[in-house]
Amino acid sequence: MDTGPAQQAPIVARGVRKRxxxxxxxxxxxxxxxxxxxxxxxLLGGNGAGKTTMVRILTTLTRADEGTVRVAGWDVVGQATQVRASIGLVGQYAALDELLSARENLELFGRLAGLNRHRARVRASELLETAGLTEVGRRAVGTFSGGMRRRLDLATSLITTPAVLFIDEPTTGLDPQARHDLWASVRVLADAGTTVLLTTQYLEEADELADDVVILREGAVIAQGTQEDLKSLVGEPRWELRRPTLEDVYLHLHATRPAGAPAS
Ligand SMILES: Nc1ncnc2c1ncn2[C@@H]1O[C@H](COP(=O)(O)OP(=O)(O)O)[C@@H](O)[C@H]1O
Ligand SMILES: [Mg+2]
Structure with a gap:
């Protein structure tokens, strides 16, 4: 039965295989x-763990060999158009026009998303503000630092306020200050109620941003749960003064399960 986007989780994937x-x-x-x-x-995992492949399947860009995937209530294969209308995607590489200013890029994306000239202009102003780029809005993007580009890229994917946002490795290659600025932008979104799936190689990033963590290794989920669930795997803090971190979870998993062994 196909009920469309009823009250189901915005991202549901079952038995996804891809070779x-x-x-x-x-x-x-x-x-x-x-x-x-x-x-x-x-979605936390090292290089080659399968993060980008998973994001591409969830966003209709790649088709799984097996499994079912529903995003925003729609099937990613049979209802790809509806899925695309419901999501935003920030890829590993930005699709910005270097010669245009940040504001012009946002207005262009707004027009492409179907906003009229006035709405596109208003939305561009709002998004420059959210991204902390109002001051540099008139500068050509070609002059932007990596961190400014990533924030602008994030902003372009929010033109129409997607129900679900996918961000593939938001801060890979950024310096610490740019990373913290980007984290702040993601948090603004999360606080506004957007469902976000982000991929990362950094434990610190998952620790900082995520409510839930899915650890992927060699294409398989080796652990998942809320941060608290995962940290409790490592045991209660005893005489130690610090609480367990995701890094402890990671070390624990690697110590107790050989590579390639099933998750359960
Ligand atoms: N288009 C492709 N053709 C062949 N192999 C691919 C392709 N995309 C990804 N892979 C392989 O699939 C595995 C997972 O890759 P990927 O999803 O990019 O991992 P991650 O994003 O976690 O680094 C890797 O072994 C990678 O080499
Ligand atoms: Mg990747």
């Missing part, structure tokens, strides 16, 4: 993932 031709091992080997409305979920 690229010529690769010995699958990029994704039966991934289950659920993200509830309004949550920020971090």
């Amino acid at each position: 690229f031709a010529g690769n010995a091992r699958p990029a994704l080997d039966g991934v289950d993932l659920t993200v509830q409305a309004g949550r920020v979920c971090a």
Whole structure:
């Protein structure tokens, strides 16, 4: 039965498998993932873990070999158009016009998203403000630092306030200050109620931003839960003065499960 976007979790993936031709091992080997409305979920894993492949499948850009995926209530294969209308995607590489100013880029994206000239201008102002770029709004994007670009890229994906936002490695390659600024932008979104799935290689980033964490290794989920769930895996803090961090969870998982072993 197809009920459309009823009260179901905005991201539901079951048994997702994907193998690229010529690769010995699958990029994704039966991934289950659920993200509830309004949550920020971090898909955490090293290089080649399958993060980008998962995001591409969730955003209709790549088709899974097996499994079912619903985003914003729609099936990513049979109802790709509806999925695309409901989501925003910030990829690993920005699609900005270097010669245009930040404001012009935002107005252009607004027009492409179907806003009239006036609405596009108003929305551009709002988004420059959210991204902390009002002061530099008239500067050509070609002169922007990596951190400013990432924030502008994030802003362009918010033109129409998507129900679900995907961000692939938001801060890879950024310096610490730019990273903190971007974290602040993501938090503004999360506080406004947008459901966010972000991928990251950094424990610190997941720790900082995510309500829920899914740890991916070699295409398989090796642990998932709220930050508190995962940290409790490591045990109660005893005589130690500090609470467990995600890094403890990571070390614990690696110590107790050999690479490639099933999650349960
Ligand atoms: N288009 C592709 N063709 C062949 N192999 C790919 C392709 N995209 C990804 N892979 C492989 O799939 C695995 C997962 O890649 P990816 O999803 O990019 O991981 P991550 O984003 O976590 O670094 C890697 O082994 C990678 O080499
Ligand atoms: Mg990637």
